[in-house]
Amino acid sequence: MIGNDRLAVRKTYKLYVGGAFPRSESGRTYEVTDAKGHFLANAAWASRKDARDAVVAARGAFAKWSGATAYNRGQVLYRVAEVMEGRHAQFCEEVAAGEGLSASKARAAVDAAIDRWVWYAGWTDKLAAVLGGANPVAGPYFDFSTPEPTGVVAVLAPQQSSLLGLVSVLAPVLATGNTAVVVTSKERPLPAVTLAEVLATSDVPGGVVNLLTGDAAELGTWLAEHADVDAVDLTGAPAHRAMEFEREAAGTIKRVLRAPTAEPDWTADPGLARMTPFLETKTVWHPIGL
Amino acid sequence: MSVFEYAPAPESRSIVDIAPSYGLFVDGEFVDGTGEPFDSINPATEEVLTKVASGSAADVDRAVRAARRAFERTWGPMRPADRGKYLFRIARLLQERAREFAVLESLDNGKPIRESRDVDVPLAAAHFFYYAGWADKLEHVGLGTQPRPLGVAGQVIPWNFPLMMLAWKVAPALAAGNTVVLKPAETTPLTALLFAEVCRQADLPAGVVNIVTGAGDTGRAVVEHADVDKVAFTGSTDVGRQIARAVAGTRKKLTLELGGKAANIVFDDAPIDQAVEGIVQGIFFNQGHVCCAGSRLLVQESIHDEVIAALQRRIGTLRVGDPLDKNTDIGAINSAEQLARIRELSDIGEAEGAQRWQPAGDLPGRGFWFPPTVFTEVSPAHRIARDEVFGPVLSVLTFRTPDEAVAKANNSTYGLSAGIWSEKGSRILKIADQLRAGVVWANTFNKFDPTSPFGGYKQSGYGREGGRHGLAAYLKGADQ
Incomplete structure (x- = not known):
């Protein structure tokens, strides 16, 4: 990464909110180390206010993103894969350091993460046909159902798999037309910040994805009870807080994707299971007649 | 207003045979409950119909x-095609005994016989018929092979469409291979108990359908039971919240059908007479005891x-009275408690500055009644524009542009x-496309069909x- 006689320019890792890269309004940071405990960077430690700002940004971006054509959303997500590919080496380095993986295993994780964007990009304009359709009602009506995004989804990203896991929970939220507020892995946040830089240069409108580095145990509470959040994905919630977050989410009847008992194998075929929880079904009736 | 008076045309209640008391239906038998039995009354007359057992924990x-x-020994291992055949049997039995169910529903609930006969019971049978056909085709649902x-x-089901809600819950659950414990609403348990008899006539294996009557505590015991794998609830958003809290931290799968405050938007190019029929159907169907009722009329300025003039003229012809009279358009309010809530919210509407209009005409002296009511000059901040009244009360708001209509409709x-x-x-x-609502009726309202998905966005569940x-809610795929 560095030449022999050149002092490297280090990156400042910040939050990604509303298309911009602010520091935490709280001024807080925390130390991020590699798997062996060596210092890597100081990451922004997002606060309650940052989480609330992120929800405002996600809500503001929802109309445009959910209203874009499925074809357009697919192209934008594919573009994310394209831009990621160009930063392949950087992701490999960050994943290897943060997760303590060998170079080949880190490469496999980055490859899979890029391919996952491609997979979800291809879903955007097929969901309506697979999950919706015409309903043959017993009367003179045309009746059809279509899947629609539920709105703003708060995602507690997995704590272990810092890139493949993150993409695996974020991409389905976007492919279905939702906007996202993501709390990254606390101890391994660096690939998420680099992903934010990719998103910022990939035609993803500002506010569609908001990435907060920090503590899911802390931020999860504010997001689970926030009245303008429509759904929460508790995948990365600490086991001892997940039930409490689910109870808080009940206050506004949020859709909840529960935390798995153990972090799943992110290389497995995702299926539809991470998209359907964030989709509503709208059914429209109209009379048929002359 | 009418030239000719209507002669009463009552449906005979002799077709139903109500026992003096009812037990719980558990494991294929009627058994005594260990809770304190309660009365089920006819809300149109306040007559006690029968005593019903209350299920304890x-x-x-x-x-x-x-x-x-039953899940482990009979229903689960059964050939899927045979599960389907039982459901077809149940559908046929409901059709054969349709008149009996309709009269009993109107007696216990207070809804007009015209609706129980033409909507509730036929739709309940249709639901069983529809899901019966799915039982041996589950690999095509979309959840893998x-x-x-x-x-x-x-x-746990509500009192507004007692048999129909039972069908919406029981039919898909059974078709998917589950067994059920169902708690009907405490004011309307009778058609569920008659349904238990239908299960016996169909020779449905014991334990596949269990019906436990009772009030809120009984429902809580069902929801919180550790060996329940799936909770399905239709009712108020408040209770829905409690249930979502109660199942938090468990592996129970949950579906909720909760309250509503539907906007019914009338544009200036609409055919006014058809729209007025739709407005009336939207809010006065089933006395407005409908979660999807069109309770907020948004009319272009x-x-x-x-x-409003056409609407008032039309409402003046609605007949309020004996639910068993085939001419009746609006029956009785389901309970004294619900009547009190409707009165309270209507009074608040007036106190907040909206204008109340009700047609002339007397209401029956006994029973629970509320006339069809229209509030004009309603602002979006009024409680009658925000809270679910669950009664025959329409709030009228206006808009100028389509954008304003959408913004006001979604402001809930x-x-x-x-x-x-x-x-x-x-x-x-x-x-x-722009409305954030699970069901959108265009140039029609309050239409239902077993093939047509129904349910809400936001805090409607x-x-x-x-x-x-509806079937997917009772199944898990390989990736779940």
Whole structure:
């Protein structure tokens, strides 16, 4: 990464909110180390206010993103894969350091993460046909159902798999037309910040994805009870807080994707299971007649 | 107003035979409950119809154990085609005994016989017929080649469409291979108990369907029982919140059909007479005891006076009275408690500055009654524009532009249903796309069908009933 006689320019890792890269309004940071405990960077430690700002940004971006054509959303997500590919080496380095993986295993994780964007990009304009359709009602009506995004989804990203896991929970939220507020892995946040830089240069409108580095145990509470959040994905919630977050989410009847008992194998075929929880079904009736 | 008076045309109640008391239906038998029995009354006369057992936590536990046994020993291992055949049998029995169910429903609930006869009971039978056909085709639901049932479903249903809600819950659960413990509403348990008899006539194996009557505590025991795998609830958003909290931290799958405050949007190009029929159908169907009722009329400002005049003329012809009279349009309010809530919210509407209009005419002296009511000059901040009244009370607001109509329609914590009245197809599709509601009726209202998914956005709940979607709520795929 560095030449022999050149002092490297280090990156400042910040939050990604509303298309911009602010520091935490709280001024807080925390130390991020590699798997062996060596210092890597100081990451922004997002606060309650940052989480609330992120929800405002996600809500503001929802109309445009959910209203874009499925074809357009697919192209934008594919573009994310394209831009990621160009930063392949950087992701490999960050994943290897943060997760303590060998170079080949880190490469496999980055490859899979890029391919996952491609997979979800291809879903955007097929969901309506697979999950919706015409309903043959017993009367003179045309009746059809279509899947629609539920709105703003708060995602507690997995704590272990810092890139493949993150993409695996974020991409389905976007492919279905939702906007996202993501709390990254606390101890391994660096690939998420680099992903934010990719998103910022990939035609993803500002506010569609908001990435907060920090503590899911802390931020999860504010997001689970926030009245303008429509759904929460508790995948990365600490086991001892997940039930409490689910109870808080009940206050506004949020859709909840529960935390798995153990972090799943992110290389497995995702299926539809991470998209359907964030989709509503709208059914429209109209009379048929002359 | 009418030239000729209507002669009464009452449906005979002799077709129903109500026993002096009813037990719980557990493991294929009627058994005594260990809770304090309660009366079920006819809300149109306040006459006590019968005494009904109340299920305690111990009774619920017996029912869940019976359901678990049936799931493991009979219903689960059964050939899917045979499960389907039982459901077809039930559909046919409901059709054969349709008149009996309709009269009993109107007696216990207070709804007009015209509706119980033409809507509730036929739709209940249709639901069983529809899901019966799915039982041996589950690999085509979209959850992979081997979707599995969840196990024991605990189901709690409301009093507004007692038999129909039972069908919406029981039919998909059974078709997917689950067994059920169902708690009907405490004011309307009778058609569920008659349904238990239908299960016996169909020779449905013991324990597949268990019906535990009672009030809120009984429902809580069903929801909180540790051996229930799936909870399905239709009712108020407040209770929905409690249930979502109660199942938090468990592996129970949950679907909720909660309250609503539907906007019914009338554009200036709408055919006024048809729209007025739709407005009336939208809010006065089933006394407005409908979660998807069109309770917020959004009318374009330029046609406001014309629509209101036509609406008042039409409401003046509605007949309020004996639910068993085939001429009746609006029956009794289901309970004294609900009547008190409707009165309270209506009084608040007036106190907040809206104008109340009710047609002339007397209401019956006994029973629970509330006349069809229209509030004009309602502002979006008024409680009658925000709170679910669950009664025959319409709030009228106005708009000038389509954008304003959408903004006002979506300005609600609810998102169950909505209506659009316009002759312009492109406008209908655009507005339907922008409304945050699970069911959008365009140039019609309050239509239901077993093939058509129903359920809400936002705080109107989650999950869908009806169609393939309704079945998925009772199955898990390989990736779940």
